[in-house]
Amino acid sequence: MATARHLxxxxxxxxxxxxxxxxxxxxxxxxxxxxxxxxxAVKVLTDKLVDEVYRVATRIDxxxxxxxxxxRFEIEDEDFALETLRPHESPMIIANxxxxxDIFTLQTLICRRGPMLKFLIKTELLWVPVLGWVxxxxxxxxxxxxxxxxxxxxxxxxxxxxxxxxxxxxxxxxLFPEGTRYTEDKRIQNGAPYKSxxxxxxxxxxxxxxxxxxxxxxxxxxxxxxxxxxxCWRCMSGLVNIVRVKVSQxxxxxxxxxxxxxxxxxxxxVWLAGTESPRK
Numbered sequence: 617m618a619t620a621r622h623l624x625x626x627x628x629x630x631x632x633x634x635x636x637x638x639x640x641x642x643x644x645x646x647x648x649x650x651x652x653x654x655x656x657a658v659k660v661l662t663d664k665l666v667d668e669v670y671r672v673a674t675r676i677d678x679x680x681x682x683x684x685x686x687x688r689f690e691i692e693d694e695d696f697a698l699e700t701l702r703p704h705e706s707p708m709i710i711a712n713x714x715x716x717x718d719i720f721t722l723q724t725l726i727c728r729r730g731p732m733l734k735f736l737i738k739t740e741l742l743w744v745p746v747l748g749w750v751x752x753x754x755x756x757x758x759x760x761x762x763x764x765x766x767x768x769x770x771x772x773x774x775x776x777x778x779x780x781x782x783x784x785x786x787x788x789x790x791l792f793p794e795g796t797r798y799t800e801d802k803r804i805q806n807g808a809p810y811k812s813x814x815x816x817x818x819x820x821x822x823x824x825x826x827x828x829x830x831x832x833x834x835x836x837x838x839x840x841x842x843x844x845x846x847x848c849w850r851c852m853s854g855l856v857n858i859v860r861v862k863v864s865q866x867x868x869x870x871x872x873x874x875x876x877x878x879x880x881x882x883x884x885x886v887w888l889a890g891t892e893s894p895r896k
Contacts, residue, residue, distance in 0.1 A: 621853040628852035643753035670732040678724035685854045697865035701730035711837035713792040716848040731786045812888040830869035838862040840891035
């Protein structure tokens with residue numbers, strides 16, 4: 617049985633990789649045309665091509681995850697943020713980060729009705745075959761994420777530029793305020809006052825808040841797994857039946873920076889405590 621599940625995971629990653637490879641030439645073509653002909657009309661046309669390719673690719677991944685692997689997303693969305701999300705909108709997305717599978721969860725839920733999801737990625741990802749090429753073709757903002765002040769200043773400048781560009785072209789900018797995936801060891805080292813979260817970092821969040829217009833919405837995702845199910849390999853094996861997601865929406869005009877984020881994290885921690893345990 618264990619061997620069979622590992623084979624399912626291999627099949628899942630193979631399927632997703634092939635899906636990326638199929639669409640990669642279109643993305644690279646759009647990036648090349650945009651580079652050699654940097655006029656607004658061409659940018660609009662290539663943006664539409666990239667958006668449609670991205671949307672089709674994520675729908676195919678979502679089909680595999682939901683229909684083949686049988687993952688079910690249990691969603692609490694009291695603000696109807698997902699139902700009312702539209703492709704032309706440019707919200708900011710924040711979420712806790714437990715697993716690489718979080719990316720597939722957010723893509724599946726957001727791109728179903730809304731805009732393409734744009735990531736702030738680490739430069740190391742550019743060296744990952746296929747995935748790195750896609751990140752380059754999609755022109756995702758690239759951060760170095762080192763500890764020195766010069767690098768932090770550079771990264772905040774990139775975050776600010778990405779935020780300003782968000783208003784010019786549709787797309788949802790994703791930020792994981794914790795800065796890295798959660799583990800219990802990291803929580804202890806981080807000195808986080810939470811049971812299931814790391815302490816959120818204010819730098820990128822505050823920079824984005826100051827760069828976006830007041831009409832922008834922040835859509836806050838809380839993602840919860842049953843114990844052990846946040847392992848991405850396990851998620852891709854078909855052993856994970858349920859991923860629980862809570863969604864809320866707030867206008868940037870109603871947010872007072874770090875105080876709001878810390879309050880959100882406290883509420884998120886309480887919600888996770890009630891969901892990340894096996895149901896009887």
